[in-house]
Amino acid sequence: xxxxxxxxxxxxxxxxxxxxxxxxxxxxxxxxxxxxxxxxxxxxxxxxxxxxxxxxxxxxxxxxxxxxxxxxxxxxxxxxxxxxxxxxxxxxxxxxxxxxxxxxxxxxxxxxxxxxxxxxxxxxxxxxxxxxxxxxxxxxxxxxxxxxxxxxxxxxxxxx
Ligand code: GSY
Numbered sequence: 678x679x680x681x682x683x684x685x686x687x688x689x690x691x692x693x694x695x696x697x698x699x700x701x702x703x704x705x706x707x708x709x710x711x712x713x714x715x716x717x718x719x720x721x722x723x724x725x726x727x728x729x730x731x732x733x734x735x736x737x738x739x740x741x742x743x744x745x746x747x748x749x750x751x752x753x754x755x756x757x758x759x760x761x762x763x764x765x766x767x768x769x770x771x772x773x774x775x776x777x778x779x780x781x782x783x784x785x786x787x788x789x790x791x792x793x794x795x796x797x798x799x800x801x802x803x804x805x806x807x808x809x810x811x812x813x814x815x816x817x818x819x820x821x822x823x824x825x826x827x828x829x830x831x832x833x834x835x836x837x
Contacts, residue, residue: 678739680712681747682776682809684792684801685734686720689770692732693717693834695758699771702754703738709750713737715804721829723798732834735776735804744778748788751775776801777814791815799828 683703687695696717703709715735722728740747751773758771776792783790791814795801802823805812812819 678741679781680779681738681740682805682812683736683738683751684772684774684776684795684804685736686731686772686774686800687770688722688729688731695771696732696734698758699754699773700736702757703736706742706750708742709738709740709747711736712739713808715807717834718800718804718831719834720800720831723800723829731800733800733804733831735801735808737808744775744781744783744788744790747778748775776805777812796822797826799823799826799831802826803831 685696685699689695700711700714703711713736718733720731720733722731742750754773755771774792775788775790776795778790781790792801795805796814796817802819806819806823810819814822
């Protein structure tokens with residue numbers, strides 16, 4: 678079993694339902710078990726800023742799927758939820774990103790792990806810290822990374 682952290686985000690339609698559907702699709706895969714989940718966070722858009730706020734969550738899973746098979750499954754979830762990406766960095770019904778994959782690093786054009794921009798993004802680091810306070814990314818402790826974030830605005834969604 679390999680421990681993996683996934684980042685999920687949505688800012689089109691019923692964002693909570695989109696994320697919950699993605700979680701259901703993760704649960705349907707017999708090679709994946711969800712072992713922890715952060716709260717839902719409402720987050721200011723990063724990159725292309727003239728778009729709605731996102732709902733974000735980080736999920737810890739254990740999986741026997743190899744990294745590229747897991748990537749395929751994440752892409753399958755995105756296509757099932759009909760992600761429409763018209764503008765780069767723009768609105769999307771669902772994004773499922775592999776953030777960290779235990780014992781695996783990659784700088785391939787299709788899969789960069791650890792996720793290349795995760796350490797600059799409060800919408801990833803804050804939920805990740807909620808579920809794992811000791812993790813290290815590229816040799817840096819998560820608390821140290823969070824303390825140095827400029828950080829877009831982010832708040833826990835009140836009703837869960
Ligand atoms: O990489 C995920 C898509 N995305 C997001 C996101 O999920 N949340 C926020 N707050 N901003 C974002 N910009 C992009 S691109």
